[in-house]
Amino acid sequence: MPATASTLLGGLAPASFLRRHWQKRPLLVHRAIAGFGGLLQPADLFALAGRDDVESRIVLRERSRWTVQQGPFRKSHFKNLPRRRWTLLVHGVNLHLASGDDLLRRFAFISYARLDDLMVSYAVPGGGVGPHFDSYDVFLLQGPGRRRWQFGRQRDLTLRSDLPLKILARFSPTSTHTLGPGDMLYLPPKFAHDGVAIDEGSTYSIGFRAPSAQELGTAFLDWLRDRLALDDQYADPGLAATLEPARIGKGIYAQCAGMIRAIRCEPELIQRFIGCYLTEPKPQVFFDRPGHPHGLRMFAVEGSRRGVHLDPRTQLLYDDDRIYINGMAMDWPASDRPELKRLANARRLCGGDVVGRSWVQLLHHWYCDGYLDYD
């Protein structure tokens, strides 16, 4: 992995890249993945964009007029588009394509907790989404075709208010580079950029997640509400008569406040929430259970012969206290820690690691839920 990561980063060791570039300055790498011809043919991407569990959109430009169409799209839709100046964007390609998940995992020198998704765009000449900025880090890896990127750090991030997509009102790029197949550009958050296709081609965007405090706080309160179990009840056996029935008395405040203060936010609870939040599948994700799942005994035989791998949609993370899988927390099993860590980090296990009664039971459970499968 270190050799691959450093090729990907233009000869930089991951630690040097993180110190010099991550969230600081762009990095352009020629031949980050030599010979990279993309993972999907345009027809495959159009097919993905036809699914209602896949988020996709088309951005069209006619002079200064921009139009956005939301998917899913029928195949015939693409035949009626102009020859120039449009692009199709498909999000979460890693969830549907094992090679897309593998591409994301090439960036494993950064915690999986920070990885978001692989977005693939297909553009005809002149196609692009216009000058904009993203609030997260992104690696833009060019597949087939060439694309001209202009980018720069600018203070003025005002957006045009008259358009259906986020386009900068003023764009003052300081760098221009043309990327060909296998070239890659890293951009830190809030860097203004614009990529315009020179030829028909595809760009693979490896995006990172960076929730806002508002997003995280709202998710925490939702999570907490689902787990709230307060058993106290308002009571006032010593109630005295009042001459001002409209007044909220101090006793009412005190008792209600005491009941609310019983809601605790201990660090342990917050830690558990964060693990669940980071592994929560995206709303459009559903797991396919095997049609005729093998029973435990057969699973143990096949698993130890072939090995297993996580489904691309599965999120499996851990900390010192717990493991988190697809939005659920579990205590560490008493044994089997190294195998579980190997499965979470490498996302696959060789057959030799699929042994041991309680461990195989857990793997079988995940297999029946569609969270993993045989290699």
Ligand code: SIN
């Ligand atoms: C694209 O692939 O067209 C857009 C990627 C980006 O600018 O973030």
Ligand code: CO
């Ligand atoms: Co962008």
